[in-house]
Amino acid sequence: MAGMEIDTVENLQRKQSTYQSLDETFVIQNETYRGQQYSQIYFARLHMMRTLLYSLVTHWKPHVPVCTVLGLEEGKECIIVGTLYKHMKLKPCILDEYSKERSAVPLVKHHNFMHPDDHLVLEDESGRVKLGGTVLSPSVYVTGVVVALHGKETGAGDFMVLDVLEAGLAPQIEPQLKSREDKYVVFISGVSAGSSSSNPLQFQLLVDHITGHLGDEKEQGIVAEIVHVVIAGNSVEIPLGLLNGQNLASKDQSRLSEPVQELDILLTQVYLWISCQDPMIQRTFLYLNRAYNTFRSCTNPHCFELDGVRILGTSGQNIDDLKKYSEGRDGLEFMERTLKWRHLAPTTPNTLGCYPFTDRDPFLIESCPHVYFVGNQDKYGTRILKGSEGQLVRLISIPKFCDTGMVVVLNLRNLECHTLSFETQFSS
Amino acid sequence: MATTPSNMKGFYRLKKNRSGITKPTSSKKSSLHLVRSLGSDITQLTALISHGSPDLKDYHDNHEELMRQFDMNMAYGPCLGMSRLARWERAQRLGLNPPIGFEGLLKAEKPLAVVGCTTAADLNQMLFLT
Numbered sequence: 272m273a274g275m276e277i278d279t280v281e282n283l284q285r286k287q288s289t290y291q292s293l294d295e296t297f298v299i300q301n302e303t304y305r306g307q308q309y310s311q312i313y314f315a316r317l318h319m320m321r322t323l324l325y326s327l328v329t330h331w332k333p334h335v336p337v338c339t340v341l342g343l344e345e346g347k348e349c350i351i352v353g354t355l356y357k358h359m360k361l362k363p364c365i366l367d368e369y370s371k372e373r374s375a376v377p378l379v380k381h382h383n384f385m386h387p388d389d390h391l392v393l394e395d396e397s398g399r400v401k402l403g404g405t406v407l408s409p410s411v412y413v414t415g416v417v418v419a420l421h422g423k424e425t426g427a428g429d430f431m432v433l434d435v436l437e438a439g440l441a442p443q444i445e446p447q448l449k450s451r452e453d454k455y456v457v458f459i460s461g462v463s464a465g466s467s468s469s470n471p472l473q474f475q476l477l478v479d480h481i482t483g484h485l486g487d488e489k490e491q492g493i494v495a496e497i498v499h500v501v502i503a504g505n506s507v508e509i510p511l512g513l514l515n516g517q518n519l520a521s522k523d524q525s526r527l528s529e530p531v532q533e534l535d536i537l538l539t540q541v542y543l544w545i546s547c548q549d550p551m552i553q554r555t556f557l558y559l560n561r562a563y564n565t566f567r568s569c570t571n572p573h574c575f576e577l578d579g580v581r582i583l584g585t586s587g588q589n590i591d592d593l594k595k596y597s598e599g600r601d602g603l604e605f606m607e608r609t610l611k612w613r614h615l616a617p618t619t620p621n622t623l624g625c626y627p628f629t630d631r632d633p634f635l636i637e638s639c640p641h642v643y644f645v646g647n648q649d650k651y652g653t654r655i656l657k658g659s660e661g662q663l664v665r666l667i668s669i670p671k672f673c674d675t676g677m678v679v680v681l682n683l684r685n686l687e688c689h690t691l692s693f694e695t696q697f698s699s
Numbered sequence: 700m701a702t703t704p705s706n707m708k709g710f711y712r713l714k715k716n717r718s719g720i721t722k723p724t725s726s727k728k729s730s731l732h733l734v735r736s737l738g739s740d741i742t743q744l745t746a747l748i749s750h751g752s753p754d755l756k757d758y759h760d761n762h763e764e765l766m767r768q769f770d771m772n773m774a775y776g777p778c779l780g781m782s783r784l785a786r787w788e789r790a791q792r793l794g795l796n797p798p799i800g801f802e803g804l805l806k807a808e809k810p811l812a813v814v815g816c817t818t819a820a821d822l823n824q825m826l827f828l829t
């Protein structure tokens with residue numbers, strides 16, 4: 272690793288850590304699109320989750336029989352396992368555009384599509400059944416979650432739910448901490464270079480700080496303990512008007528590429544491992560940085576291990592989608608739910624786009640991470656989540672850098688978190 | 700393809716196989732040969748065959764029969780949009796115990812297996828005629 276030049280005789284060396292990427296399952300490598308539909312990914316999801324839930328159900332309620340939706344009998348208590356579907360009145364539907372009964376009120380974009388009339392339906396290969404009762408709240412769940420339900424069929428043909436079993440946190444591997452010293456990971460998200468709200472000076476300050484060009488020896492000593500930087504999405508904002516499918520004039524071309532080039536130049540100064548989760552940036556743009564083996568384009572979601580600590584995260588779309596279709600206290604609560612449902616993005620492919628995988632559902636969480644981060648959130652938040660089998664997860668909600676000037680710093684030794692703020696305005 | 704009146708009897712005369720799903724067969728060898736050399740897809744194959752007279756039961760027919768039963772088996776998931784071999788491998792990986800002999804069959808019959816399993820057009824045909 273490159274050392275940093277400072278004015279004293281001694282050179283400060285940056286600490287190092289072992290990095291291992293675990294992104295293979297997210298990469299679309301040997302897949303070829305054959306016109307398949309999303310039924311394949313739902314099948315893979317249902318099968319994997321059902322196998323898991325069947326094994327948990329035997330400990331949960333051993334004396335209640337398990338059956339499929341088609342095998343339901345009226346009045347007989349049983350357990351069914353399937354995928355939830357939430358019927359939402361306000362969910363935008365493409366068919367609304369062709370509806371003959373166009374209302375005079377224009378379609379307003381809601382930030383949340385919930386309605387008191389929303390109801391849940393459980394579905395497996397054999398059929399679907401409407402869910403009733405008060406145990407399962409439609410405001411908490413979304414389409415795509417696989418659960419086990421204990422209840423019975425009513426005369427009306429609904430399934431009255433008495434109890435629900437979620438998969439819970441996945442098993443966690445003990446982190447093998449190789450050293451007892453402090454090593455830090457910096458999480459940045461939402462730099463939005465090129466947007467009107469971004470301040471290039473703020474990002475330059477951040478880069479200067481991380482590379483040890485600011486502060487005294489003590490400051491630089493602290494900075495030398497940063498071993499990794501994660502850029503969780505939205506690094507660049509392309510003006511929407513430019514991407515309308517027509518050929519760009521040369522003036523517009525530079526408008527498109529300038530912010531990316533600026534970002535590129537800034538990032539070359541950072542002699543650190545960088546994981547970058549931006550689909551726009553991947554491979555096509557950051558020419559200068561591609562030459563460095565310390566720069567790594569990653570998938571979204573991104574999973575990796577640093578010194579044995581497993582870190583998993585996304586650039587925020589999974590949580591943002593949950594916010595639109597369900598209700599929760601804060602971003603951290605949605606994050607907790609995804610871990611308990613063992614699925615990073617249950618609303619894919621229903622309302623959140625993903626590739627139609629045929630042989631697997633890559634968003635299933637098979638091993639519980641030690642750190643779970645989500646980018647591009649409105650505010651910073653963090654807490655420790657404890658699992659029923661002793662799992663401990665540090666949840667981190669990374670705020671947008673262009674709005675808050677904040678980045679999050681995680682200590683790998685004890686999984687403690689704090690923020691770093693960069694301000695360029697001075698209050699008089 | 701237009702059918703002449705003399706062909707109509709032949710078109711509808713089907714032999715129902717007791718063992719399950721079938722499709723109208725004809726001088727299958729020549730049709731298959733034609734399809735392979737043209738490199739066209741399996742929907743054309745069905746269309747070609749359905750206009751012939753039902754008759755021969757040969758080696759290919761038996762295999763095709765087994766393949767279709769494999770395609771239709773819901774336990775292995777949806778069959779549209781993926782090759783039979785890929786679907787078999789997925790079933791294997793998910794622990795669904797697909798028939799073991801199949802892998803050999805599919806790899807031996809590579810050209811057809813790669814083209815794909817029962818397509819939507821095929822399904823329509825089969826459901827209508829049987």
